[in-house]
Structures are given as C-alpha cells and as structure tokens.
C-alpha cells in the first residue's frame with residue numbers, strides 16, 4: 001500500500017498526471033508523483049526549454065506583482081489558477097512590496113489547495129479557496145473572497161498560465177466579462193497565456209499530450225485572441241509581449257529570440 005504524504009488530501013488521486021503537479025515538477029518542486037513526472041518529461045522531450053520557460057513565467061509574475069504593489073498602489077490580489085505554492089509566492093512578494101496586501105488564491109485542484117492551506121495557516125491576510133475559473137461568479141461571491149477583497153477598491157487580478165485551460169472563445173469571453181465587471185477602474189489584469197503563433201505545429205502536438213496524458217483541455221491561442229482577453233483594460237507599456245520582454249530587471253535578461261518562451265504576457269489597467 002502506498003502511503004501518501006500528509007499534504008495529499010484523503011482520496012486524492014496521485015496515479016494520474018495533474019497539471020498543478022506537472023508544473024511543480026518543472027519548477028523543481030517536490031509535490032509530484034510518478035505519473036506527473038512521466039508526463040512532464042514527455043513534454044520536456046518535445047520542448048527542452050520547458051523548465052526555463054516556467055521559471056521565466058514565475059519571474060514575470062514577481063515583476064508584475066511588484067509593479068502593481070509599488071507603482072500602481074494595489075493592495076488586494078485575486079490569483080486564479082494559483083497552483084502549488086512555489087518559491088516567492090504572490091502573497092510574500094505583494095506583502096513585501098506593499099505591506100498590508102491581501103491575497104486570495106484560487107485553484108480547482110485539491111492538492112494545490114491543501115498544500116496552500118498549510119503554508120497560509122498563519123497568514124491572516126492570505127487565503128486559498130477551491131473553485132473553478134469556469135464559474136467566476138462563485139469565486140467572486142465566496143465568503144473568503146468577500147472577507148479579504150473589497151470590490152469597491154482596485155484589485156489586481158492574476159490569470160497566470162491558466163486561461164489556456166478554458167477552451168472556446170465564447171466561453172473564455174464570458175469568464176472575462178464576469179471578472180471584469182467586478183473590477184472598479186484602476187484595477188489591473190495580469191495574464192500569461194501560451195501562444196501558438198511561434199510554433200503552431202509543436203503547439204498542436206503539445207496540446208494533444210496535455211489532452212491525453214494530463215487530462216487537461218489545452219488551447220494555445222493566437223496573439224489576437226490573447227489580446228482580446230484584455231477588452232475593457234488598457235495595456236501598460238510594453239504591451240503584449242513575450243515573457244522575458246515585460247519590464248526586464250536588466251536588458252541582458254531578454255534573449256535574442258524571446259518567442260522561444262511560448263507565453264505572451266501583459267498587464268492591463270481597467271478603464
């Protein structure tokens with residue numbers, strides 16, 4: 001009989017690969033199992049830069065949260081599809097850059113939620129709820145969301161590497177409309193989304209691995225489709241760009257071919 005570690009909730013299924021744990025493996029975390037590692041390695045065989053890409057995604061997240069807290073004065077964050085906590089989680093970055101910041105994490109994966117609860121136990125200004133991005137009204141109305149986030153004040157909404165799990169342009173537009181309508185002007189939207197434009201054929205193969213091995217429906221959108229997600233927001237400089245190009249800490253951090261990072265990122269201000 002396999003004894004699961006304490007952070008696996010009773011009945012949690014570790015025999016099938018799961019996106020939160022596959023991502024944790026790529027980041028070098030220890031909250032993953034054989035099935036996750038096998039699926040993660042299959043994708044690394046197709047795209048050897050995966051680990052560098054996910055690290056770049058986390059680095060962008062840090063830069064974006066520091067921008068929101070320091071330059072935009074945001075003190076409340078809603079991070080949907082937050083994942084298994086990685087190094088430099090959003091609440092630490094936000095609370096260092098903007099003391100008193102409050103953070104609501106949301107994930108639909110029970111293991112990501114259980115582990116997040118453990119590390120947030122002693123932080124009254126941060127919490128996690130288990131909910132699905134496809135039901136945004138439930139996320140907004142959740143008592144824990146309502147406790148920590150005052151929707152009459154600007155909010156930083158983080159949708160990092162999660163919107164590609166919502167196939168269908170009408171479906172994703174509906175989700176974005178509900179979330180956008182809850183945000184007052186001066187709020188911000190941060191998105192990282194895999195883009196198929198750079199390598200369309202590989203994007204199709206990678207999507208089929210996700211769909212068959214990880215049981216996640218993945219859609220790699222075009223630049224125009226990703227741009228549409230910012231309807232109702234004005235992109236701040238430098239606009240919608242490849243991950244390393246968004247306000248790099250140093251010009252040397254931008255590689256010659258930034259589109260090899262797959263993800264387009266942007267930060268928009270609610271108009």
Ligand SMILES: C[S@@+](CC[C@H](N)C(=O)[O-])C[C@H]1O[C@@H](n2cnc3c(N)ncnc32)[C@H](O)[C@@H]1O
Nearest residue numbers: 020023081082083107108109132133160161165
């Ligand atoms: C690739 S990870 C990204 C984690 C983190 N946002 C980051 O960028 O480092 C995607 C996360 O989204 C979660 N997720 C996928 N579909 C979701 C949905 N429909 N609702 C809520 N969370 C979802 C997964 O469980 C996983 O933890």
